[in-house]
Amino acid sequence: MDKLREMEMFGEDGRDGGVSTVMANVMDPDGLRRAFDGCAGVFHTSAFVDPGGMSGYTKHMAALEAQAAERVIEACVRTESVRKCVFxxxxxxxxxxxxxxxDRRCPTTIDESCWSDESFCRDNKLWFALGKTAAEKAAWRAARGRDLKLVTICPALVTGPGFRRRNSTASIAYLKGARAMLADGLLATANVETVAEAHVHAYEAMGDNTAGGRYIxxxxxxxxxxEFAELERQLGLPGGAAPAPAHGSDDRPARFELCKRKLSRLMSSRRRCAYDTYYSVAFEV
Structure with a gap:
C-alpha cells in the first residue's frame, strides 16, 4: 500500500504508459475477478508482511496463504480474459x-518432482515451508482440469539490494531450519533479478506450450x-545459528544436491529465441 501511494505521488503508477494500478483483496474472488478483467495472464507473487517486524510468519499465515492461492486460481479460471498464471x-x-x-554416500537430487512433507513441516513448526507447500498444492488442485495454464516458480531465499530489508518477514521465516539446510546442502539464494527473469521466461514460453509444471x-x-553468518548479518539476526563445521567435514559430499536443470534449459532456449529474432529483424532492416 505504501509503495502504491508513493508511486502515485511521484507519477510513477504508469497511467501515461497504458499501465494502471488496481487493488484487490486476495481473499475476495469477486474483487480479484474485477482486478483481473482484461488481463491475459496473472503473476501471483503475493506474500505476507508483518508491518511491525515482530510476529514473524505464523501457523495462521500458512493456512491463509493456502486459502488465498486457491481463490486466486479460481478467480483466474472465472475471468474470461485470463488464460495463464505464473505462481x-x-x-x-x-x-x-x-x-x-x-546412509547414502552419493547426494540425493532435489528437483521439481520433490515435495516437502506437510506433516514434517507441521511437527517442526516450519510454518513458512508449510504455507508455501500447501499454497502451491492448492493452486495445482484448483487449476486441474480447468481452462488455465499454470506454472510455478520455486525460488530459494530471494536476495538483492534492499530486498531482504523490505521483505524481512519472508526472509527471516525462510531461514527457520537453516541449520539443517546448511548441513544438507539445501540452503540456497536467488537474486531477485534472476527470479523475475524466470517468471518472464516461463510466462512467454507458456504461449507456445514449451513451459509447464514446476521450476526450481x-x-x-x-x-x-x-556465508550463512553474512546472511544473518544482512538480516539483522543474532549470530550463532550456523553450525560449526566438524573436523574433516569439508571433505564430505553434501547429502543432497539441488537441481535447476529444467529452468536452465527453459531460460537458455528463450534467450536463443530472442537472439535469433533480434538478428533476423536487424538483418532484414
Whole structure:
C-alpha cells in the first residue's frame, strides 16, 4: 500500500504508459475477478508482511496463504480474459521430507518432482515451508482440469539490494531450519533479478506450450558457515545459528544436491529465441 501511494505521488503508477494500478483483496474472488478483467495472464507473487517486524510468519499465515492461492486460481479460471498464471512458490516446498536417507554416500537430487512433507513441516513448526507447500498444492488442485495454464516458480531465499530489508518477514521465516539446510546442502539464494527473469521466461514460453509444471530457481548454494553468518548479518539476526563445521567435514559430499536443470534449459532456449529474432529483424532492416 505504501509503495502504491508513493508511486502515485511521484507519477510513477504508469497511467501515461497504458499501465494502471488496481487493488484487490486476495481473499475476495469477486474483487480479484474485477482486478483481473482484461488481463491475459496473472503473476501471483503475493506474500505476507508483518508491518511491525515482530510476529514473524505464523501457523495462521500458512493456512491463509493456502486459502488465498486457491481463490486466486479460481478467480483466474472465472475471468474470461485470463488464460495463464505464473505462481510464485518456494524452494522450501521441495526440500523438507521425513525420509532422509542418512546412509547414502552419493547426494540425493532435489528437483521439481520433490515435495516437502506437510506433516514434517507441521511437527517442526516450519510454518513458512508449510504455507508455501500447501499454497502451491492448492493452486495445482484448483487449476486441474480447468481452462488455465499454470506454472510455478520455486525460488530459494530471494536476495538483492534492499530486498531482504523490505521483505524481512519472508526472509527471516525462510531461514527457520537453516541449520539443517546448511548441513544438507539445501540452503540456497536467488537474486531477485534472476527470479523475475524466470517468471518472464516461463510466462512467454507458456504461449507456445514449451513451459509447464514446476521450476526450481536459485543462483548460489550456501556451503560455508561464514556465508550463512553474512546472511544473518544482512538480516539483522543474532549470530550463532550456523553450525560449526566438524573436523574433516569439508571433505564430505553434501547429502543432497539441488537441481535447476529444467529452468536452465527453459531460460537458455528463450534467450536463443530472442537472439535469433533480434538478428533476423536487424538483418532484414
Amino acid at each position: 510464485t512458490s518456494s524452494l522450501l516446498a521441495c526440500v523438507w521430507r521425513q525420509d532422509y536417507p542418512h 530457481c536459485y543462483d548460489h548454494v550456501v556451503k560455508r558457515p561464514e
